[in-house]
Amino acid sequence: MSGPREDDQPLLSVRGLGKRYGDRIGCRDVSFDVWPGEVLAIVGESGSGKTTLLNCISTRLEPTTGAVRYRLRDGQERDLYEMSEAERRLLMRTDWGFVHQNPADGLRMSVSAGANVGERLMAVGQRHYGNIRGTAANWLERVEIAEDRIDDRPRDFSGGMRQRLQIARNLVTGPRLVFMDEPTGGLDVSVQARLLDLVRGLVADLGLAAIVVTHDLAVARLLSHRMIVMKDGAVIEAGLTDRVLDDPQAPYTQLLVSSILQV
Template identity: 80%
Template structure:
């Protein structure tokens, strides 16, 4: 991917020494980076590398054992996410952030219609006009390549790829600035993965989104991200521009990943 043009030289998200233990077991340790507006960061590694723990700490789903995660609010101020009160964090999650789960059932309400899944997030930020909400939901179904004639169908009748696209629509309808993605193509067959990746890349570029993408698939990292972090055993092994890391890996572990000797 081409590097984005950053808006004013200030990061959107900053992690400083983020560490999380589960008792005596390391989840992730001493992770630091800055994420810029319009930038996509991939976090890659094998199962148990700590990438999902890191994602959950960044998105406030887990409280770090130590370290700081800061976010630049819309007023330009950098705030420590874990110093925000619960109402402030909930507001961020409804407006400025999205979270795309590997299993779309975790990010959708499976017993309400596709339109209601998208419309609920609009209602959470104050939308009340039924016609306008339905119109916006229909527009977003079209954007994510779901037949708008299925707006009243519930997701239980959708394929896995359609559910994932619906989850993406639900997340993007409120115009967030930052999206967290946890293995967004996991569990989908190859042709569905390719279509979904093309859609994600298009939407990220069109709306100037920043994103943190957790994946074990280096092809996903190459297609979606500008920079990447390679993790193993909770530690950062290598970091850099995605093409640089994948085309000329420095760390022996990254070389194994890239050469596919190590099965992730």
């Protein structure tokens, strides 16, 4: 997989991030950067803190400690938690995407596939019905959904189709950063493979940065340039994906990799 575009400043910077739930630690002292065009995987077993971390850096959950800074399109770097709620909402509608593990959490199940994609376009100011419908149809085709399904509702789609529709809904506004929470979770192996190929192609074509949370090391290898490995809320290893998977240094990472190889 080709590396990120050359750029002298990170798109997202996380420093000393921590989240506590009373006495329980969700994540602690996490720091990393994400560069334009780069895909970062956050891997670990259930309960490792990876989803808590994702929710903190995507402003869905306020951290207890630390800072998350994002570089806007005008080059200005802002602390996400010093921005107003309205500014963060605008960011989530325009510059960011969020692909949920369960597509029903990221789609409106009661409106058509075309309307699901069109809503994001309307959120960024598009008003011409014909243009919106045409763009939606184009994006359905890009995610391998037949154009004649544009007026069908997601509840009539398979799990794999719903996930592809959710991806189209997120990417139609040309975001610069997409968060993905176990994007292949719950899908059959053959459906997973098609979806991963699709995601990898779109991320490369659009030059997106992405942060992918997964427990599946095969997903991490296929999609990401770099990865961080979490255990008990902390990062225990980080580096280029191929390096971490081919030559893991931390005993826990070695255990994760060897358990996959033995399956």
